[in-house]
Amino acid sequence: MKQFAVDITRKNIDNVNMDCLSMGMSGDYTVAVEEGATFVRVGTSIFGERNYK
Numbered sequence: 001m002k003q004f005a006v007d008i009t010r011k012n013i014d015n016v017n018m019d020c021l022s023m024g025m026s027g028d029y030t031v032a033v034e035e036g037a038t039f040v041r042v043g044t045s046i047f048g049e050r051n052y053k
Contacts, residue, residue, distance in 0.1 A: 002036030 024032020
């Protein structure tokens with residue numbers, strides 16, 4: 001995904017901004033950051049597991 005963002009940025013397309021790359025969640029956020037994520041979802045780490053009952 002990071003490479004796609006870089007490639008799209010290099011194309012310099014009007015009205016296309018690739019400043020944000022959202023990847024990863026609580027279980028894999030470290031890998032997502034290593035891979036270039038600028039946003040990760042860590043709700044489970046903060047609030048705990050959801051109860052779907």
